[in-house]
Amino acid sequence: MSSIPSKLDLSTFPATYVLQAHVPVAELHDTEQHLIKSGAPLTYDIREARLVLGYISKPRRAKFELQAGNVRFKPIDDWDPSDTVSPDLEYKSPGMPRIKRRKLQDTQTESTTDESTASEHEDSSTISAETETEVEVEAEPLSQLSISQGPTSQTIDSSPPPEPPPIPYYPNDFANRVKVVNLQWLKDSVHLGDPQDIHDYLVYEAELLPSQSSSQTPEPTAAEPVPVEVGPGAEGKIPVRSSVTRGIVDRAKAEAVSKPEPRTYFSRASKRDQISTAAQHDFSNRSFASATSQNPRPQRTPLLHQTTSEHEEGVSGTLPPMPDWVSQKKVYSCERATPPHSPNDVFIAQLKEIRTARLLTDDRIGVRAYSTSIASLAAYPYQIQSTSEILALPGCDQKIAHLFYEWQTSPDHRIQAAKDIADDPVLKVLRLFYEIWGVGATTAREFYYARKWRDLDDIVEFGWNSLSRVQQIGVKYYYEFSLKLPRAEVEAIADVVKHHAQKVVDERIQCVKVGGYRRGKAESGDVDLILSHPEQSATAGLVDKVVRSLEQEGWITHTLTLNLTNTKRGQETLPYVTNTKGAGFDTLDKALVVWQDQSHPDNNGRGREVKNPNPHRRVDIIISPWRTVGCAVAGWTSDTTFQRDLRRYAKEVKGWKFDSSGVRERGSGKWIDLEGWADPRTRCKDPFEAEKRVFEGLGLQYREPWDRCTG
Known part of the structure; x- marks a missing residue:
């Protein structure tokens, strides 16, 4: 930061706290000194703060920091998580134009306005005159305001007033609220010499809950600004920041006087936040x-x-x-x-x-x-x-x-x-919905709170047509999908899939049973299979061919998802920087299908004329190129936390991005050949050898599949 201009005044801002995350020690001390010299009421207890500064840009991270500091808060109904500071903002240098500046409308308005127009201008950070005899008061920097401003008998200059600077904040903005703001706000304020509009840098805000010691009396805020009434009559009340810090008695009296409603920055409350509340x-x-x-x-x-x-x-x-x-x-x-x-x-x-x-x-x-x-x-x-x-x-x-x-x-x-x-009745219903295939935790909460459903019958009776096709299948086969598969049935399904894969390609197709089966579980919730072939061209579009072949014989009754993402990008490892939404851990070609065993006693060669009594099963067929099949087998075999820590370890220890489609260097984006594909003489003989080379390349001791049961 550069030296502080003498006119920068933050004395009327509320108690301010600086987050230490991602801030070097030297910069942290420098930041605190700037706040102190600017008159900001700096606090070292986040629970006392109403303004929190830090190098963060996502609401989820801001909520975590408040929670970690034992701040008692709840989400605000009108908070819109999509209207947040840009992630790039924290990397802007002082003085550069910001990404999400709110445009200011012209402050010149007619002398008489109706209530709705006045409200609209207030939301746009403008102030209009109410009467012809009233002096227009502009929101100037803190150091230039005085509580003595008001009507005078002097001649009013008829020349148009200069365009006012943006208002850093309104006094009521921090009433029983805490705001988490990107630290770039302070840098820009220091560089430009005036407090900038904090809402251009706002990451998250929440309503503070009463403290345990006092559930009714609000905790006093250090140097809290007080609104000043300007102009004749009650209709002329305009919130103006005072540079004079009032005492406790004055603040108590001021709070007893009716105040304008707090400014609303987000006009629409998201349904997700309402459900969360x-x-x-x-x-x-x-x-x-x-x-x-x-x-x-x-x-x-x-x-x-x-x-x-x-x-x-x-x-x-x-x-x-x-x-x-x-x-x-x-x-x-x-x-x-x-x-x-x-x-x-x-x-x-x-x-x-x-x-x-x-x-x-x-x-x-x-x-x-x-x-x-x-x-x-x-x-x-x-x-x-x-x-x-x-x-x-x-x-x-x-x-x-x-x-x-x-x-x-x-x-x-x-x-x-x-x-x-x-014993909790709400959790019982949420768990019921969550166990529907195609319904996650977020959708389960929506079913319960937004749609008011309480069981599967409610879904069928009141919301069947609103469900996606996948969710309808999940409800239809809810009880069958909940049945576990013994190891023998997993092996039988794998044999059928491998047979059809070899039929559409050749005998060199390899089929690996992964997931819970490979970790040694006696029963599995579904079947996960990886198909691969030594020839790169053989795995392009293979999943579509295999699914069609299985459908023709009736083994697959429903195809939930058929994904050709890897084929469409030339079977290359997922790029380090990708625009693919929700890529997650796996971006390989795959088909998520509903399976039913076609062999049953009542068949007797009559095919589909007789109802099949066998339960419907969930089967995932994944296709991996041979060049990175070890990464696919390692990822799909390991338990969830083991998978997560593979990615974390690769990122934090090696500086790599690990994905089931391969490994890339984070700096250059270069593909890292851990499995020896580049030289035909060193290529792996089977997927299991490739998996061991992945562990070796990562600098990890190889763990047998049954030693990756992290729960």
Whole structure:
């Protein structure tokens, strides 16, 4: 930042806090000094702040920072998540034009306006005169305003007034609210010498909830600006910022006077936010709710107690030796072996119930946190005896330690949150909807809160025509899809798919059974198969040919999705920078289909004349080019958290982007050949050898499929 112009005045701004994330220490100190020299009321407690500055650009990150700082808040009904600061804004240098500047309308208006017109101009950051005898007051920089401004007997200059600068904020903007603003706002304000309009840099805003100590009296805000009435009569009230900080008594008197309604910056409340607000209301004060949804008194995590008998018996001395990944603090689950069964499975099962509740109640941060803790606990080879073991595990904190203590000391070995989840009527319905194939957690909440459905019959009776085709199939075969597949049936399905693939290409087609089957599960929810061929040209468009062949014989009854994304880009690895929306972990050619075994006793060669009694199954057929088949097998075999940590490890340790279609360098976007495809003499003989080379290329020890069960 450059030196501060003398006229920059932030003294009437509310309590301001600077986030430390992504801000170097030197720049953080420099930023705080600029705020202090500008008169801003700087605070080091985010719970006291009404203005939060930081290098962030996404509302989800802003909500996380508020939650991490124990700020009690709830979403605002008129907050539109699509109207946020551009992600590129934080990289703009001071003085450069900003991306999302709000255009200011001409301040010259007629001397008489109706109420609706005045309101419209107020929303456009303009101020119009109400009467001919009233002096027009403009929103000037803070240092140039005075509470003595008002009607005078002096002759009014008839020349048109200069165009006013944009208004940084309105006094009522921070009334019981907290705003998270990109730090570029301060840089531009310093560079230009005047406070800039904070709404051009606004990332997120929320309504503050009453503090625990006082549920009625609002917490005083440092140096809060007070509206000043200008002009004759009540109709002439215009909010003007005062450079004089009033005392507590004056502020209390001012609050008793009627004030103009706060300015509305977003005219339309999104349906998703309305649903989220309704969900938070439903789950407030529940033991399994996240911190932001507990209102008004969140439950605090009790302190963990140790008795003297524990020390006398030397419990800590009897603990087993910690595995290397614990002592070395390896945070990625792909760096350790996680078997399918753990000595702590009973405790882990209850954590999974809480994680599912967090998913259904739209707490994504909580879902990731619980997934990390569960993966660490599942990899621990000993039965946990004390909370000190929990705290030693990477990814486990005081919250998990407390839950273990509660589980360990309860008579029935049940966590209260897990009990509440099992008994909660709303969660039961949300889980029912979530288990419909084609319906995610967001859509399940929409079914419940927006459409007021309570069971499958409601969906069929009141909303069948509004469902997508995939959702209709999910409802139709709901109970059949919930049936598990034994290993023998998975193998039979794989044999049929491989036979048809070889029929449309040749005998060199390879078929790998991945997913839960390859991790050793006795039963699977669906079937995941990867097809590949040593010739690059053979896998282009292969999925379409295989599906057509299977449909002709009746094995596939419905094709839910048929994706040729990889074929359309020439079977190249996904580019580092892509415009593909929702690419996620996998961008390979694939077909998601409904399968039904055509062999049954009543068939007797009569084909489809007799109703097939076999249940419908879910089968995913994935096509991978041979050059990157190891990445595909590694990704589709591993459990969800293992997959996530493969991507995180590749990004944070190697500087690469890992995808089931291959690996690219993040700096140059160059494809990295981990599997030795470039030289025909070093090409892999089968997909399993290719998978091992991927682990080796990433610098990871190869983990057998049954050691990737992260839960």
